[in-house]
Amino acid sequence: MDVFIELNQIQAEFQKDLDLASDLAQLDQLKIRYMGRSGSVTNLLRKISSVQKEDRPRFGADANKLKSEISDFMSRKANEIQVGSGRKTIENLDVTLPGRLPVIGALHPTTQIVREICDIFVSLGFSVIEGPEIESDKYNFEMLNIPKGHPARDMWSTMWIDNPNHSDTNSTLLRTHTSPMQARFMESTTPPIRIVVPGKCYRYEATDSTHEWHFYQIEGLVVDKGISFANLKGTLYEFAKRVFGDDRQVRFRCDYFPFVEPGVDMSISNFKDSEGNRPIKGKDEDWIEILGAGMVHPEVLKSVGYDPDVYTGFAFGMGPERISMLREGIDDIRNFYSNDLRFLGQFV
Numbered sequence: 001m002d003v004f005i006e007l008n009q010i011q012a013e014f015q016k017d018l019d020l021a022s023d024l025a026q027l028d029q030l031k032i033r034y035m036g037r038s039g040s041v042t043n044l045l046r047k048i049s050s051v052q053k054e055d056r057p058r059f060g061a062d063a064n065k066l067k068s069e070i071s072d073f074m075s076r077k078a079n080e081i082q083v084g085s086g087r088k089t090i091e092n093l094d095v096t097l098p099g100r101l102p103v104i105g106a107l108h109p110t111t112q113i114v115r116e117i118c119d120i121f122v123s124l125g126f127s128v129i130e131g132p133e134i135e136s137d138k139y140n141f142e143m144l145n146i147p148k149g150h151p152a153r154d155m156w157s158t159m160w161i162d163n164p165n166h167s168d169t170n171s172t173l174l175r176t177h178t179s180p181m182q183a184r185f186m187e188s189t190t191p192p193i194r195i196v197v198p199g200k201c202y203r204y205e206a207t208d209s210t211h212e213w214h215f216y217q218i219e220g221l222v223v224d225k226g227i228s229f230a231n232l233k234g235t236l237y238e239f240a241k242r243v244f245g246d247d248r249q250v251r252f253r254c255d256y257f258p259f260v261e262p263g264v265d266m267s268i269s270n271f272k273d274s275e276g277n278r279p280i281k282g283k284d285e286d287w288i289e290i291l292g293a294g295m296v297h298p299e300v301l302k303s304v305g306y307d308p309d310v311y312t313g314f315a316f317g318m319g320p321e322r323i324s325m326l327r328e329g330i331d332d333i334r335n336f337y338s339n340d341l342r343f344l345g346q347f348v
């Protein structure tokens, strides 16, 4: 007989038997009949070797579910029977039994890594600022030296909100990065500035193991008199060591982002040790890119009313999910938002 049909039959029979049971002795009998050494559930589980390979995980899951259902139902019934005979309940009450722990929720793995990263920057003197997820073209692009028609706009596949022609600077969109907060924050304050901006971003992209249409970024911005590229390197090196361990090396290479000049990406080292193992699991490369950065572009400083001859600064942006994936050996970004408790539970 097909094991899945058999499983359903056992479930149905059990429900009938359970309805008929009226005292604890009968419940004990039931337990032996279904869960005992040659009970029907135990026998069914033994048949797993005859189940087609591709059906096994489903069979295993169904059978385990049945097992826990049966024990749940039996303890509920046992309770009912005991409550029915009140005096007995008190006699059977064992106050020395350990209590049952309630299931307690925990922070989402993204929240955990975002907080961890922000805490690192707070300890380096940064403040944490948040900004709107619905942005205007002006802050997401224009003020960041990405005018209309600029080919660099293609780096950020955009979800527009209200104006499909997006010809107007006020047209709204779901921010494609946290960089608009660079302009917003600079515009509303005067240097010195040292901020990190965590938040959700959105891109009009097909999802796969390394791309989500929505994800987090953490932006960083430092502006003051005399800020140099050495400050950028030192700060980000310290950050990399705190997240990935003291023996991590970092490498900077030229990269292009319209709002920084020079622009770089930063990679962390992933060399094989003497046994041929790499520190970052599942990545067979010597260097792994973790963020984009650069010196704030003079045009951006001008657009917020700062004099680029007086003030300089650096900015950086990173994807916290990606950082968590590298450190924890997670191979699919979609795990973060598919809400499978088997994944989420590993971060409790």
Ligand code: PHE
Residues within 6 Å of the ligand: 176, 177, 178, 179, 219, 257, 260, 292, 293, 294, 315, 316, 317, 318
């Ligand atoms: N905003 C950039 C992106 O989304 C990252 C970045 C931020 C690069 C700040 C340089 C400086 O790709």
